Amino acid sequence: MKQGLLIVLSGPSGVGKGTVCRALRRMMPELVYSVSATTRAPRAGEAEGVDYYYKTREQFQEMIERGALLEYAEYVGNLYGTPREPVERTIAEGKDIILEIDVKGALQVKRNYPEGVFIFLLPPSLDELRQRISGRGTETAAVIDTRMSEASREIGMITEYDYAVVNDEIEAACRRIQSIITAEHCRRDRIVKEYSGLMPLIHKA
Structure with a gap:
């Protein structure tokens, strides 16, 4: 049976990961979105299994201990993470699933699920990234400088990824990612695994 892809x-903060991910899902409605688990309380209008899987701190800790998370982190007093089981179930069903995440989390996922397809989203330039961050109007100059320093450090981690896509224009970036997904499904090692039952017949021929 055909396997899906993770x-x-x-990419760095401000590069447009969320915007590109939403646009890509509109282009590829069959693409499943990975829902995170969290210890924070649901907000008005949020639904279990749609926005998050809501867990108590004890439940989340138990998931950590039994290796049920592909990655996790603590932010403003709450724990967030990617449950392994829904990802692996989706892949086993032959569906592709996308996880939008920061660099630190992505490297955790790579350690726990190295067969994933890791795509680094780049800004057209650091100047453009600074403009995008400052354009939010929510950060001070000092915070922007800190974010830019962190972004430069994260861009240096690009060698840990399989692909790099420049987010110069959203639709174009989505088309590049779509091409990557198509190409990954055509990789020889994936095809051989899917057709392993026919290999003796192919060799005989």
Whole structure:
């Protein structure tokens, strides 16, 4: 049976990961979105299994201990992470699933699920990235400088990824990612695994 792919979309803050991911899902409605688990309380309008899987801190800790998370981190007093089981179930069903995540989380996923497809989203330039971050109007100059320093460090991690896509224009970036997904499904090692039952017949021929 054809296996799905885990596509990990990552990159520095401000590069447009969320925007590209949403646009890609509109282009590829069959693409499943990876839902995270969290210990924070649901907000108005949020639904279990749609926005997050809501867990108590004890439940989340138990997931960590039994290796049920592909990655996790603590942010503002709450724990967030990617449950392994829904990802592996989706892949086993032959569906592709996308995980949009920061660089630190992506590297955790790579250690725990190295067969994923890791895509690094780049800004057209660091100047453009600074403009995008400052354009939010929510950060001070000092915070922007800190974010830019962190972005430069994260861009240096690009060698840990399989592909790099420049987010110069959203639709164009999505088309490049779509091409990567198509190409990954055509990789020889994936095809051989799917057709392993026919290999003796192929060799005989």
